Amino acid sequence: MEPLSPKPALIEQVYDRLVEAIADGTLAPEEAVTQEALADQFGVSRQPVSHALALLRRCGLLVERGRRGLQVAPLDPDHIRDLYQVRTALDGAAAELAADRITRADPDARAEAQQSVEVGLRALHTADRAALIAADVAFHDALNRLSGNPVIVEIAALQWPHFRRAMGAALGDPGLAARYWQEHEAILTAVLAGDGSTAKDRAEAHTARAGAETWRRLCDAAKAA
Structure with missing residues (x-):
């Protein structure tokens, strides 16, 4: 450091x-x-x-x-699982709200969300875990702010340190990292199209799957240790 x-x-x-x-x-x-x-x-x-x-x-x-x-602190797989269960609901709500208000959204906020995907895709080619974690947080934070709901932004911000740590356990896998960014693109596509139902479904599926995979990885690591 x-x-x-x-x-x-x-x-x-x-x-x-x-x-x-x-x-x-x-x-x-x-x-x-x-x-x-x-x-x-x-x-x-x-x-x-x-x-x-x-x-x-x-x-x-x-x-x-x-x-x-x-x-x-040790990484507690069950605590991370519980956090992801809550975040699944928040991410779904944020994506749906963002899609529903996209025509009224601040153009700068829309551009920031689009740019966050581009940054994440570039980070994939560098295999820089810290850059991938930062890009992942930036994408979801941009989506939360596009929702127009400051409570979602505030709740998510309190837990980002723990999620950043959990991301570090999963984003070391290039295959998973690539899939996550494909899913980010798909979520944002639905948001920008104003399709709230699809955006919500894609966001919830993405976060639920990421949480389950991270939980399994952490459990496997704990057993190996």
């Missing part, structure tokens, strides 16, 4: 960098993290690191292990 530049909102920068590292496996489950080591790596004082670590504990990405200190 590279040092951070001395810009405002250092706490957010440290937090985002750590979420990314946990998501792509740079920081592995049960790996110890310390304020001192992270402050040295990022080239910042301990204060923003301390605040960022507190936020990561609060959202469940870090856990306290007594004398061993803070560690990256």
Whole structure:
């Protein structure tokens, strides 16, 4: 992990960098993290690191292990499965709402959703897991905002750190990653056509299938360990 530049909102920068590292496996489950080591790596004082670590504990990405200190939380397959079950309903609602209001949507928001698919397809060719995770989040976030429902955006945002981590377990498979982006294209096609029913069905099927596959992968990894 590279040092951070001395810009405002250092706490957010440290937090985002750590979420990314946990998501792509740079920081592995049960790996110890310390304020001192992270402050040295990022080239910042301990204060923003301390605040960022507190936020990561609060959202469940870090856990306290007594004398061993803070560690990256293990990936709980059942928790990820439960999150995906909720997200399936949210994604379906977001896609349907986005399709129903597409003619009234902000042109910039429409362009952003289309661009997110293009970015994801380019990331497929690089096999860069971090880029694929970021593109996946960007696509679904753009779709959520196209829905016009700020509550969907807010609920999803609270869980993105966990979903980014789950994506890291699945997007290492080039076949799965390619299929996910084909499904993203199909969802967006229905949204842009104003076909709410089809957009909802495709979004729900996509997220449910991704959740089931991620759950199986995490269970297999836990058994192997």
